[in-house]
Amino acid sequence: METLDKSPIRGRPREFCAEEALVAALRVFWTKGYEGASMSDLTEAMGITRPSLYAAFGNKESLFKKALDLYERDKLAYVGAALEAPTARGVAERLLRGALDMQTTGSDPKGCLGVISSTACGSEAECIRVEVVARRASSDAALLRRFERAKAEGDFPDHIDPAGLVSYLSAVIQGLCLQAGNGASTEALESLVKTTLGLWPGR
Amino acid sequence: METLDKSPIRGRPREFCAEEALVAALRVFWTKGYEGASMSDLTEAMGITRPSLYAAFGNKESLFKKALDLYERDKLAYVGAALEAPTARGVAERLLRGALDMQTTGSDPKGCLGVISSTACGSEAECIRVEVVARRASSDAALLRRFERAKAEGDFPDHIDPAGLVSYLSAVIQGLCLQAGNGASTEALESLVKTTLGLWPGR
DNA sequence: GACCTTACGTATCGAGCGGTATGGAAACCC
DNA sequence: GGGTTTCCATACCGCTCGATACGTAAGGTC
Numbered sequence: 001m002e003t004l005d006k007s008p009i010r011g012r013p014r015e016f017c018a019e020e021a022l023v024a025a026l027r028v029f030w031t032k033g034y035e036g037a038s039m040s041d042l043t044e045a046m047g048i049t050r051p052s053l054y055a056a057f058g059n060k061e062s063l064f065k066k067a068l069d070l071y072e073r074d075k076l077a078y079v080g081a082a083l084e085a086p087t088a089r090g091v092a093e094r095l096l097r098g099a100l101d102m103q104t105t106g107s108d109p110k111g112c113l114g115v116i117s118s119t120a121c122g123s124e125a126e127c128i129r130v131e132v133v134a135r136r137a138s139s140d141a142a143l144l145r146r147f148e149r150a151k152a153e154g155d156f157p158d159h160i161d162p163a164g165l166v167s168y169l170s171a172v173i174q175g176l177c178l179q180a181g182n183g184a185s186t187e188a189l190e191s192l193v194k195t196t197l198g199l200w201p202g203r
Numbered sequence: 204m205e206t207l208d209k210s211p212i213r214g215r216p217r218e219f220c221a222e223e224a225l226v227a228a229l230r231v232f233w234t235k236g237y238e239g240a241s242m243s244d245l246t247e248a249m250g251i252t253r254p255s256l257y258a259a260f261g262n263k264e265s266l267f268k269k270a271l272d273l274y275e276r277d278k279l280a281y282v283g284a285a286l287e288a289p290t291a292r293g294v295a296e297r298l299l300r301g302a303l304d305m306q307t308t309g310s311d312p313k314g315c316l317g318v319i320s321s322t323a324c325g326s327e328a329e330c331i332r333v334e335v336v337a338r339r340a341s342s343d344a345a346l347l348r349r350f351e352r353a354k355a356e357g358d359f360p361d362h363i364d365p366a367g368l369v370s371y372l373s374a375v376i377q378g379l380c381l382q383a384g385n386g387a388s389t390e391a392l393e394s395l396v397k398t399t400l401g402l403w404p405g406r
Numbered sequence: 407g408a409c410c411t412t413a414c415g416t417a418t419c420g421a422g423c424g425g426t427a428t429g430g431a432a433a434c435c436c
Numbered sequence: 437g438g439g440t441t442t443c444c445a446t447a448c449c450g451c452t453c454g455a456t457a458c459g460t461a462a463g464g465t466c
Contacts, residue, residue, distance in 0.1 A: 011412025012462045035238065036325040039454055049415060051456075060454065111322070118385055119314070119322040122239040133385045159401070164394030167382060171395055174381050175374025182321055182336045184370070191367030192374055198362070199402045214442025215432045242424060252445060254426075263424065
């Protein structure tokens, strides 16, 4: 759709790197949430002026979705990788440890962008909420397929319901992110993960 | 502090019931969050004018805290009652079922006011966040005391860490509220609870 | 050089926010 | 009924929000 550039660049080239600016924007959204991040916050962190932002990213909602894409690609890569673990327990362990690592190491903001953005706020953010919820639903669907395969492969006792296990594991991880965003200590989060893994059924 | 009323009522009495108005305000905060609820939303739902609101409740932050008190008293009564269950499993079951009932029955808004309000938003809501987080911390502390007693009474296998179990159970319930707020079906939430109870250690 | 296209910087838009000043109306006291 | 106290209603405050108009600067093409 946007591949045909017969004359590659025309006019004055922009003076900033859109990718770097998007990284900065992601950090702001991650810290303050969609509505809490004002355009002034964003332009300041991105080091560009307001019209430049609108020219490069459309509007606030469009900018957020691009930041969300970046977030899923860079920060949530461990989720896709976790599904390739050989057993359901391995999947759960990789998901939990991945979330734990993200919340306890590195200089990224605490909490999960998805969790922050999926809690209801003003009506203008409603479309953001449905977007985030939809993405999570697709992620949960992939996890469900993986657990159904695991069940067929005998990873669980018979009485275990894969769908229940998906919402269960999702809930634990969401709770972990929430607690991390609210200032929980590293030890508390580690013992949360340890406890969860200690209770995990099957192999 | 405000008990000494030698001359009981003076001047024109107010024309609305403060308690009913607070119930309406709680509902608005519960649905839209602290920042998402505008003063216009609140006054409309409460059926009073803006100056009446300020005269009766101070300001928005003060109104929210009063609504939060009401919420804990009326909607979170099951939490205190749950701690009186005879075993740790009973405590967990009552907490989970209480949360599930609240999210699936009745006409109240979905999601948990505490969870909604503890996710970071604008800087003006930061004091609200710390308030909510502090209340949750005290609730978790009570749960920890209960689980330590339970451990002394032999409700758990030896390898179980009560503190880890507290953050674990909190996470599950927070995740449940989050999913409920995001439109999860009743069956999904029920299977979440069922799965959690199926994995619960000890008695 | 002239010309075209695009980005930048300033200054601003209309709307909505939380919070109030002000004047009149309603109930109590004496 | 006068005086006092409090409540209600309208209209408004300063401020910030997301989003833009407009003039200027910078690079590429010919």
